Amino acid sequence: MSRKKLSRREFVAATALSSAALITAPYVRGAYAAGKLSMGFWDHWVPGANSASTELVNEWAAKEKVEVQIDYITSQGNKNLVTIAAEAQAKSGHDIFQMPTWWPQANAELLEPVNDIMEPLIKLNGDVNGTVKYLGQADGKWLGVPASVGSQIKGPCSRIDLMKKYANIDVQEMYPAGSPPKADNWTLDTFLKAAEACHKAGFPFGIGLGETSDSVDTAGAIFQSFGAQLVDAKGNLTVKTDAVRQSLDFYKKLLAFLPPDVSAWDDASNNKWLVAGKGAMIMNPPSAWAVAKRDAPQVAEQCWTHGFPAGPKGRFAPYLPFFWSIWSFSKNKEAAKSLLSFLSQPASIEKMVVASGGYDLPAYEKLTTLKVWEEIGPPKGTLYHYPNPYKHQTLSIAASPAPPKVAQQIYFQATLTKMCLRYYQGEGMEKTLAWAEGECEGFMRS
The missing domain is CATH 3.40.190.10 (Periplasmic binding protein-like II)
Known part of the structure; x- marks a missing residue:
């Protein structure tokens, strides 16, 4: 297990940058035919929730013959934000980074457009809410794919x-x-x-x-x-x-x-x-x-x-969404888009929501009535209205x-x-x- 140390600097504003090295938390599988892909995912607070993301990435990687590495990066001490800033400054790091709320906008010039996968995902899963559009788009360009993981x-x-x-x-x-x-x-x-x-x-x-x-x-x-x-x-x-x-x-x-x-x-x-x-x-x-x-x-x-x-x-x-964004300096954009499309399929999203105990919220309108929110408790139904299934607000x-x-x-x-x-x-x-x-x-x- 290798982990590079990250110097800590208080994060004050969107443009703050750090020269810190990347934090890594290893997960590697060993197929090589279609190249390599690395991703920085938010380290979920719910015990066991990360395992659903790992299993899905594992499933996709085995099928596509891609060597993958997942680094689960905590938001404690703003380590995920400092890592985003470090990678933006160095123009090097993960291929995919899971960015919270404002950070795709703050890094818009350095992100690969994902319109080509967002359009079919919206047709499949339904439209996304206005906050996702507000935070996830700039000048007609989708800056990331809305991640159910962490969104709340x-x-x-x-x-x-x-x-x-x-x-x-x-x-x-x-x-x-x-x-x-x-x-x-x-x-x-x-x-x-x-x-x-x-x-x-x-x-x-x-x-x-x-x-x-x-x-x-x-x-x-x-x-x-x-x-x-x-x-x-x-x-x-x-x-x-x-x-x-x-x-x-x-x-x-x-x-x-x-x-x-x-x-x-x-x-x-x-x-x-x-x-x-x-x-x-x-x-x-x-x-x-x-x-x-x-x-x-x-x-x-x-x-x-x-x-x-x-x-x-x-x-x-x-509503605070997360986004899976692809850096413009990614060396495997094709594989990155394939993975994000796979993670955004209804079955994949439901698996991640269940693993989070209903905490994670998909942005798509067709995915606000999953069984987990109806059944989880006690008391049973306590989270039924959490995902706003009736667009009441x-x-x-x-x-x-x-x-x-x-x-x-x-x-x-x-x-x-x-x-x-x-x-x-x-x-x-x-x-x-x-x-x-x-x-x-x-x-x-x-």
Whole structure:
């Protein structure tokens, strides 16, 4: 087993580069007729999930007579992001790299177009959601193939018992397993009243206002439900609008009912909050529920994943996709495209979703009703509405629809949550808006 050491440098922005060597985690098979292919895959947090990807690559490689190497690269410490930056700088590395959310856009000039495989995949699997199109395309070029592995919705995971007892909301009745949602009354006003009731009962909603992804994703969905944008799709500043003001007013009310330390929460904080039995709701993919199954089964059996509350401009939910992208400097692009097509067949996708315990979400509309989400539990059906099978909500990402390279900076600088905190802590509305406008102007210049 060989592993090259990677120097660690704090990752701050999309353009950060590192001269670090590649991280490797070996998996090699030994057929040579059609050349070699290497891939950097995200190291899945779900035990055993990587094995499904390995088995599928193994199956394809045996058939195509290709020597393959898979390096599973962790996202802890941003090692996957630093590795992407290192390979982009060196113009050398893996043939295929599994890139999260913004990174195909950040590296668009260095990626091989995959239109030739995306078009037949969409015909086979159905159209992809708007967030995948927003993040996965540039100037008519597909920058990668949407990967089911790692892709997720960060929607509400509610405690059935606590929501029913203290907020008088039956989340199972509102989002019944096997049936369409009955959630017309599940609005931001209802959500705010439920947050207040659960707070008074001693079980506040666990919603972070920190600077990491979970906090930013929730803020993004709530802002979008008011129609609020800091920068529009054409690159115009749109900070000083009534929609943004309404979003800040809503968050000021909500913050009064959240745990007092939410401004310091990271992406682990809400998971721990739920597993410890402290709260009635968090916004998260099923990772917290999966940990509760192992560590706090009495909590897990009371969890129900469901849709976001609707605002004046609609119902939005944060969707964070991964992409399998091919570097333009790949030495075996033909084999890379063949493998990605194979990994995107319905049977392959279902195998990977099952291996993840239902965590992974395909982007294609025909693959949102797999049996795993109907059957997995406890309680049975807890993830039925997780993949949005009825298109009940618009899947989005915070800071969109701004041009992606501007939106990425808004996202990673946590401009939305910082605005909410500044206003909640007593700064005047117009001063908060002026600060955010200045931040966005800086992002647009850079």
